[in-house]
Amino acid sequence: GQQVMQIPQYQHVQEGEDFTTYCNSSTTLSNIQWYKQRPGGHPVFLIQLVKSGEVKKQKRLTFQFGEAKKNSSLHITATQTTDVGTYFCAGFGNEKLTFGTGTRLTIIP
Amino acid sequence: DGGITQSPKYLFRKEGQNVTLSCEQNLNHDAMYWYRQDPGQGLRLIYYSQIVNDFQKGDIAEGYSVSREKKESFPLTVTSAQKNPTAFYLCASSPGTGDYEQYFGPGTRLTVT
Numbered sequence: 001g002q003q004v005m006q007i008p009q010y011q012h013v014q015e016g017e018d019f020t021t022y023c024n025s026s027t028t029l030s031n032i033q034w035y036k037q038r039p040g041g042h043p044v045f046l047i048q049l050v051k052s053g054e055v056k057k058q059k060r061l062t063f064q065f066g067e068a069k070k071n072s073s074l075h076i077t078a079t080q081t082t083d084v085g086t087y088f089c090a091g092f093g094n095e096k097l098t099f100g101t102g103t104r105l106t107i108i109p
Numbered sequence: 110d111g112g113i114t115q116s117p118k119y120l121f122r123k124e125g126q127n128v129t130l131s132c133e134q135n136l137n138h139d140a141m142y143w144y145r146q147d148p149g150q151g152l153r154l155i156y157y158s159q160i161v162n163d164f165q166k167g168d169i170a171e172g173y174s175v176s177r178e179k180k181e182s183f184p185l186t187v188t189s190a191q192k193n194p195t196a197f198y199l200c201a202s203s204p205g206t207g208d209y210e211q212y213f214g215p216g217t218r219l220t221v222t
Binding site: 001004006009030031033041042043044045048050088090092095097099100101102 | 144149150151152153168199201206207208210211212213214215216
């Protein structure tokens with residue numbers, strides 16, 4: 001079946017440093033979604049990427065979808081304490097949305 | 110105020126008891142989902158429903174049951190057959206089961222002792 005892996009599982013960064021999480025699918029995806037879950041909270045939708053090679057930006061967040069539509073990345077520039085949480089990718093393929101394992105980001109003030 | 114509600118936030122049960130978790134949405138969404146989240150793991154799909162009176166098993170349906178008698182409601186029963194029921198349970202909805210974003214409820218943390 002479809003599997004979506006994310007690395008790293010955990011990331012600790014100093015406030016102001018950049019952060020990147022990577023998502024890889026075992027199958028080609030129709031699209032990929034990204035969610036953020038704050039500690040003790042629930043996942044909240046951030047963005048969806050559909051096209052091969054697509055790049056989207058939301059302020060300090062940059063999302064990329066690979067050319068082969070099997071991988072994606074989320075990059076945060078100059079992290080802030082409000083960025084703490086777990087970031088999940090979710091790949092849509094074979095009529096099914098499969099969530100990645102998530103990357104938990106902690107910020108050292 | 111539109112959204113998804115789950116209750117209760119925390120739930121404690123003794124081993125061997127069935128327990129039902131509620132999920133209600135007023136977003137007029139057709140599709141609803143139940144996920145289980147364990148520490149260090151992603152979200153695993155338990156059941157989903159595309160339309161009233163219809164539902165399908167997800168990746169980890171064993172030991173769980175659902176019903177979808179109303180569009181706005183999708184309760185999940187954790188049965189005594191579920192071997193490791195202690196977890197954080199999340200309900201979600203979306204306009205359809207295609208490539209739509211999913212809206213999540215606040216979750217129910219179930220502890221079985």
